[in-house]
Amino acid sequence: MRGFLASSVQVAVSTALVLPLSLPSGAAAAPPPADRAPDLPGSTQSLPLAPSARSLAPSAEHRLSAPRVRPFSLVGVVWDDADTELHGTVQVRTRAAGSGRWSGWRKVETRNHDHGADPGTPERRASRGSTAPLWAGASDGVEARVRPDTGEPARLPAGMRLELVHPGEDETAETRALSSPDAETRAHSSPAAGTRALSGPGTDAGPRPHSSPAGPRPLAGPPGALPFPETLVDVLPAAPATLPYVGPRPRIVTRKGWGASESLREKGFVYSTKVKAAFVHHSATGNGYTCKQAPSVLRSIYRYHVVSTGWRDIGYNFAVDKCGNIYEGRAGGVAKAVRGAHTLGFNTDSMGIAVLGSYSRTDPPAAAVTALAKLTAWKLGLFQGNPKGRVTLTSGGSGKYAKGRKVTFNVISGHRDGFHTDCPGARLYGRLGAARTASAGYQGRV
Structure with missing residues (x-):
């Protein structure tokens, strides 16, 4: 399967620490396919989610604040293991491109591991865990928070990243x-x-x-x-x-x-x-x-x-x-x-x-x-x-x-x-x- 594509943008996390965007462990950025035309639309920005400043425990609330990013229209969260379920809630709010107005906090559907390839297939083995995607419309800023379920002993999934997808503008x-x-x-x-x-x-x-x-x-x-x-x-x-x-x-x-x-x-x-x-x-x-x-x-x-x-x-x-x-x-x-x-x-x-x-x-x-x-x-x-x-x-x-x-x-x-x-x-x-x-x-x- 194709390697995980990451952006070169940097984001500010709730601790005010600036983290460079990185690929998941062991992954490498895939070069553009040889047959890909230079003007094909679309892009993906991958922003790592980090624990809250109040606690660095892996099970703590994870937050991200990126008030200025490249334009995107759809958002979701992914993590390393497709067989790990996210026991918690994911909320995002986005800033509308042009007006600069922020949306209210919106819930992202986390019970999404039931969508996907069947167990044991090559496609399943190459997959990552993910929430359902959420359509935000044309946006250029995002904030996210991931909160574990109350009393849930399990850690939040490893390698959580916020995905910002731009569909491309087809001017044909x-x-x-x-x-x-x-x-x-x-x-x-x-x-x-x-x-x-x-x-x-x-x-x-x-x-x-x-x-x-x-x-x-x-x-x-x-x-x-x-x-x-x-x-x-x-x-x-x-x-x-x-x-x-x-x-x-x-x-x-x-x-x-x-x-x-x-x-x-x-x-x-x-x-x-x-x-x-x-x-x-x-x-x-x-x-x-x-x-x-x-x-x-x-x-x-x-x-x-x-x-x-x-x-x-x-x-x-x-x-x-x-x-x-x-x-x-x-x-x-x-x-x-x-x-x-x-x-x-x-x-x-x-x-x-x-x-x-x-x-x-x-x-x-x-x-x-x-x-x-x-x-x-x-x-x-x-x-x-x-x-x-x-x-x-x-x-x-x-x-x-x-x-x-x-x-x-x-x-x-x-x-x-x-x-x-x-x-x-x-x-x-x-x-x-x-x-x-x-x-x-x-x-x-x-």
Whole structure:
């Protein structure tokens, strides 16, 4: 895996000690790949977290104050050992670039070790521990504090570093086309999120015939869809007419469409035999993004997963934004059984779909739930999966289920079904029943 990339910036810690940015022990800065173009966007700053001035004990509160850093938009914390959990809380506040105003303290989701490659795989062995990333928007200053749980005897993880990710500014004509002023208004137009958009035969969201004419399908986007040029939308042929119960292929924005730097990821691909189940996630990055910013959020998550946590590529197979736009995630072919790093212990024979945002206390937009239904109807249908069915998977070791245990899931499940986690958030998890019904309808099932 690629070495950890560090910045040359220096930061002031709470003790007023100025520490040079350093690489984790044994790591070396990776030179730019030979095939990397000089103008590819994005950067990562890695700032070491240190114990509070009041105590130098490893289990003490760790703080960091960096009032001036290079611009960034996403923040997270990583540490050396992927198998070590951070038993504590992480809070950050950021300074908005331009205005100089500081945000309030925001909580970063720490229960994140359940996202990642399966135990025993090369990708897992090369990984680091990490929190979920948090979208902060354009920022140029940051403060952070990590507090251990009360009464927790274990030390905080070794080698904790604050990661500041800049997604890069894509000034191409393709990105400038991402302008739809009323997109989010229409995405939230349903009074009961996910209800009206998932009902009504004969409507745009209603069941479709499962027969698949030869050749590509029209790529009509969802209400509120961002106007990506057609060259940046997946145009694979539709499923063969001989396959029963395959939903219409939805409009999928390609990796090129959202600006993935292909030189970041590993070149090879890892596949399963088939896709038997879909695990739904929320990205836990917060809801303070606009749909126009969704490609930047994805580029940031991608860089965080690869550069900061050491994964071979972005962990999710697909992502969905609040306006219902669907994005290609991990590379290897949207119609293939690409093995991701999304549901620890159950990445084999499954796919992971992340809805961008946090949905523990916020209702998912109707457009996002509809997009889940359309995507699963098509992708599961390619592998003869029934969205309302059940399937048995063998655990690779998840903490909730021991390695080798056979576990029965809904074909469309939430991440929490495979691990002790809140993901995909209670509000989104509560919409999965409606998504299963709608997905089966798109496949033409009664």
